[in-house]
Amino acid sequence: MFEWVVGVLVGAVLLAALARRVGAPYPAFLALGGVVLAVMPGVPNLRLDPELALTLFLAPVLVDAGYGTSLRDMRINWRPIAGLAVGAVAATTVAVAIVVKLLVADIPISAAIVLGAIVAPPDAVAALSVLAHVPLPHRLTTILRGESLLNDAASLLIYRLGVTAAATGHFTLSEVAPAFLLGVVGSLIAGPVFARLYLWSIRWVPDPASSIILQFAAAFGVWIAAExxxxxxxxxxxxxxxxVARYSPERTAPRPRVLSYAVWETAIFVLNVMAFVLIGNQIGPIIERLHADQHLSHALVAGSVLLTVVLVRIAWVLPASGIRRMGFAAKARVPKGESSDLGDAFRKGIAAGGREPPDLGPGAGFAVSWAGMRGLVTIAGALALPESGPNGGFPYRDLIVLTAFTVVLxxxxxxxxxxxxxxxxLKLEDTDPVGHEVGWGRAEAYGAAxxxxxxxxxxxxxxxxxxxxxxxxEAEEHEEGLAPEKLPADDARRRAIQAARERVLALRRTGEIGDDAFFILEQEFDWTELSATPRAET
Incomplete structure (x- = not known):
């Protein structure tokens, strides 16, 4: 088993490197790797307790996504984000449930709804891994990030209700609505309370390794406590x-922060690998359990759900973006006799004072509609379905798992x-608002320095x-007041550091200094060079 785990991780690294080379999302290649594991003979039986699946996979992913979320940008773009995170998820869930019920007449409606909720939320890791290689308007990136953060909540709330209904055999809105609303309100209060307790605790843990462990313990602990x-x-x-993202920067030292970013990025990658390995490990036995006459019917259900998921997102996004463009054009129209400054500001997408920026055109709407790849959340939801219980396993669990993996793949x-x-x-243009804010903020920061x-x-x-x-x-001479990315001495500083490195390496080779001294000096040079290296070159 240990040999397989090591081999799978090495294989995943190679697949991710290949994905980066071709500019594809690495989860796509991991999904193909899951297919290979599903048909490969001699693969060990890797199992995961279904009750652990959501906690293990989603808690760290949600913390990582929530930490990188800009509340300001989400407030500016709240309408499209809410439309995708709630409206598109609900529409996809209903459409998938209807399609599955039409194809499989005896499937319980609760199980059909659960399948719809599982395949409804797109995966941010997959989309953003593509967007990292392609210049994209910042607003679209904000919308996709915000959607991925909130659609998990919407889909999993539906998922929980469906699983409960399937387990109890009945479901009435009047029974669950009070507890549901209380749970939502309580969650919005409990999350910040847990964050305050965590921020108080990290003051006593300056060690980087201990603080990173505490971060993961907090992610899992908050999930378990909420459950x-x-x-x-x-x-x-x-x-x-x-x-935590709002208040931790002023309480965290630079070294633990830099190290934690690297650890979290690695952890999210490993979780994606584990999820695709586990789902691939279940697909093989599921296919073997199918009777010959079930292969076609299951393939029909899986293919129909995949087509439904893609078409519903397109049908939801494109008309909505068109309506928003028409509404914006009305807002931007300037009455006769009045200054056109306000109209120009709207047309240029100025969001001062919290005004919503203009729609980016039909191309942007199509880009958002096509960036609906499913991934880790869908796999975690499928793996979390009970395999056994007092009344047996979850109804049609094999069909749901197989369909979920087909949609992801x-x-x-x-x-x-x-x-x-x-x-x-599409050649979507961007005014690089983040780059402008970085340049302006850098000028202000150096002025304070x-x-x-x-x-x-x-x-x-x-x-x-x-x-x-x-x-x-230089910032004062710039037409927009933006400071340059480099300090004047950065190039000379890097040349000096490189010369210092070569000299220290020579001292190590001749034995004039030992390894302990070398590693201390190497770390000092690393931090100095990082401070003199532009972000794009790191």
Whole structure:
């Protein structure tokens, strides 16, 4: 088993490297790897307790996504985000349930709804891994990130209700509505409370390794506590992560923060690998259990659900984006005799004062509609269905798992591999609002740095003031007040560091310094070089 785990991880690294080379989302290649495992003979039987699946896979993913969410940008784009995260999820769930019920007459409606909720939420990891290789308007990236953060909550709430209805055999809205609303409200309160407790605790844990372990313990602990209290674990974890992201930067030292980013990125990758391995491990036995006359019927259901998922998203996004464009055109129209400044501001997408920026056109709507790849959340939901219980396993569990994997594989391969050329063909333009804010913020930051050195007449302070002033002066000469990415001495600093590295390596080779001293110096050079290296070159 250990040999298989090591081999799978190495194989996943190679698949991810191949995906990066061709500009495809690495989950698409992991899905293909899951297919290979499903048909490969001699694969060990890897099993996961279904009750553990959602906690293990979703808690860290939601914390990671919530931490990187911009509340300001989400407020500006709340309408399209809400439309996708709630409206599109509900529409997809209903459409899939209807299609499955028409094809499989004796499937319980609760099981059909559960399948719809499982395949409804798109996966941000898959979409953003493509978008990282293609310039895309920041607003679209914000919408896709916000959708992925909130649609998990909407779909899993429906999922939980469907699983409960299937287990109890009945479901009435009047019975569950009060507890449902109480759980939602309680989650929105509990998440920030847990975040405050976590932020208080990290003051006593300065060690990077210990603080990173505490981060993962908090992610899993908040989920488990929310489940035990009858709250929505998804909403609780999301509000926890957003609150922590808001207040932790001023309480976290640089070294633990840099290290934690690397660890979390690795953890999310490993979780994706584990999910596709586990789902692939279940597909083989499911296919073997099917009778010969069931192969065609199951393939028909899986293919129909895949087609429904793709078409419903397109049918939801494109008309909605068209309506929004017409509404915006009305808002941007300037009455006769009035200044056109307001209309120009709207047309240029200025979002000052919280105004919503304009729609980016039909191309952007089609890009969003095609960026609906399913991934980790869908797999986790399928794996979490009970395999056994007092009344047996979940109704039609094999069909649901097989269909969920087909949707994940189909959307990742079909949409994931074509999204990059589609975006290149659409040629969506962006004014780079993040880059402008970075440049303006950098100028303000260096201005504050100069002010902090006033009154210090030491040679070092004078040298720093001179270097920072050059940056501020360049920003003042820039037509938009943006500071350059590099400090004036960065190139010289990197050349000096490289010379220092070569000298220390030579001392190590001749035995004049030992390995302990070498590694300390190497770390010092690494941090100095990172501070002198633009973000794009790291």
């Amino acid at each position: 035990a209290a009858g709250l929505s674990a998804v909403l609780t974890v999301v509000t926890f992560a957003v609150t 189909g959307t990742l391969v079909i949409q994931g591999l074509t999204l990059r050329p589609l975006l290149a063909w 100069i002010s902090s050195l006033e009154g210090d007449d030491s040679d070092i302070a004078k040298a720093l003031r001179r270097e920072f002033r050059l940056v501020v002066e």
